[in-house]
Amino acid sequence: MADQKTIKMIIQRQDEPNAQPYEEEFEIPYRKNMNVISALMEIRRNPVNAKGEKTTPVYWDMGCLEEVCGACSMVINGKAQQSCTALIDQLEQPVRLEPMKTFPVMRDLAVDRSRMFDSLKQVKAWVPIDGTYDLGEGPRMAESKRQWAYELSKCMTCGVCLEACPNVNSKSDFIGPAPLSQVRLFNAHPTGAYHKAERMDALLDDGGLQDCGNSQNCVQACPKGIPLTTSIAALNREATVHSFKSFFGSDYHN
Amino acid sequence: MAENREFFNRRLHSLLGVVPIGLFLMQHLVVNHFATYSPEAFNQAAHFMEGLPLRIFLEFAVIYIPLLFHAIYGVYIAFTAKNNVSRYGFFRNWMFLLQRITGIITLIFIVWHVWETRLAYAIYGTEVNFDMMATILSSPFMFWFYVIGVISAIFHFANGLWSFFVTWGITVTPRSQKVLTYATLGVFIIFTYMGMATLIAFAY
Structure with missing residues (x-):
């Protein structure tokens, strides 16, 4: 032996x-x-x-x-x-x-990964379908889009991207890459898109999207191969448009 | 704008780094590059800049106020990071760390540089010309201090330009971000060459 x-x-x-x-x-x-x-x-x-x-x-x-x-x-x-x-x-x-x-x-x-679930709540990472009456079927989604969105939906809130991110730490309020990418997923959903503006407002709250420092560790570390940095850059573009719309634009925009 | 104040500050920080500070940096390096032609050429170019209308107003609007905001908020950003290049030694993570290190070096350098070449002029009336820079840079310590300071500033600008394009959502795809990495590398090389040629022209 x-x-x-x-x-x-x-x-x-x-x-x-x-x-x-x-x-x-x-x-x-x-x-x-x-x-x-x-x-x-x-x-x-x-x-x-x-x-x-x-x-x-x-x-x-x-x-x-x-x-x-x-x-x-x-x-x-x-x-x-x-x-x-x-x-x-x-x-x-x-x-x-x-x-x-x-x-x-x-x-x-x-x-204890509770903070990640709190962040998902903060950014409204869900599709609201409850109402006082039957809302019926939602709009259809193109198959190509569904396949793309499926990749984003693979996130299992494991926390590896937060662990890899230099900007997620006790000195900062940054919610980390995972919940950011979920905003992109739910904004892309045809029914989820009804609440896009609300999600963007929540996303740009303290500790939100803007705290990303582009170290891009998250996309390298993600075990599911989620294109986190592409999501972040796409949301940055969305945030640029959103903030211009809310400042210069109409009193209603989505 | 009361809501999402942090978002506003971060975006302002990103914008000011390129417009006007980055533009000023490029202009400054180009004007100084006249030193490589002759002392007279440099003095003439510098006097042209000094003679611009509303000089004090221009300096405050284009340089001092944006730079102060960018510097102070930048130090705050730099110290809220917990760097981890030993664990995650990816290229972009190194750039992230270097962006913060060069930011701090550039701040120290600029404080000294502004004191030496602008405040001393305002307080003691020291004349700012080719000879003054030649005297400063004749000391090997100051020469290397300037070399490190100038390279840091240009690196911080070039790499900051890369993250500016990501922060504003201009380059979204990994491919466009990669192409931009090479483009900003080009910016870094060209301006570093100009800066170094200028410093050598002053010192030797």
Whole structure:
């Protein structure tokens, strides 16, 4: 058993939201085709660190296990990504795991991404269809447009773009790239477009679109390949038109 | 405009960087470039600029007020960023960092430059001409201080021109943004060449 292959992991741990973070090393038995989550499950099964001391199991968040929900995002070897699609065989060892510290750390690798959901509410990232009567079918959407919009709709609010953005931090109110791109998605929807002006006003509120500094890390970091910087530039154009319309234009515009 | 004040400030900051500050920078580098022809050519060009009508008004409207706003708000923007090029070493992220570093260097340089060549004139009546610049730049320290300051200012302008086009939604597609990267690189090279030639003409 002495020559059994192992995986070395260095995990940044934190016992509670206000506790001091610390590092703990683990050495776990290697299996074929492991991802970071199955490695973490191995630690949970046998919570013993590399020194052979018994410790608390490492805590992390997960959901779908197929890179659709965004819950298991963490910083793996310095790069924010989903731990479900981070394969051990493709990672340099020791594998370093840290929480995405752009968000409040709840425990170990689990963070609270509430701010992103608050931002989606702020920018009205939905299509309002509720009324006092049946609103009927909405207008049709061209297939080419639907395919394009589908790419934007792949956003899973995972927070990787916020973690990568130098302008999203405790010194700034910037809501980050993800909710910006959602404004573009819902403004493009034929029924969603009814509320375009409202969304633009919310988008240009403090901490909104204007806080983007064009470092363009988001588009590189996005696991879903969403054209975030194209969305931002397109919204910039929309914002230019919108602000001219509201200042020089009519008392009603959409 | 009471609402969305931050949006207004950021857009104003972006606009002022190009109009009038960027235009002034280009004009300034072009006029100074006359120094490479002869001291007389430079003095003549400088005197033409000094003789423009409403000079004080022009200086305040085109240079001092826009520059003060751009500088102060820019320092605020620079210090609200948390740079991460060690983790995300992409080209644009480096440009983002360099834009902030060159902004701070340019601010320090301009404060000194305005004091030395404009306030000293206003307070002590020092004459501003080729000889004055030649004296300043004869010191190797000042020469390199000017080299770094001028390159920083031109970089900040050229790269700022790139983000101006994105901020106002002129270049939206990745391809147009890439083409603009090369175009602004050209702006950087041409004006850096002019600036360096001018400094060398003064110093040697």
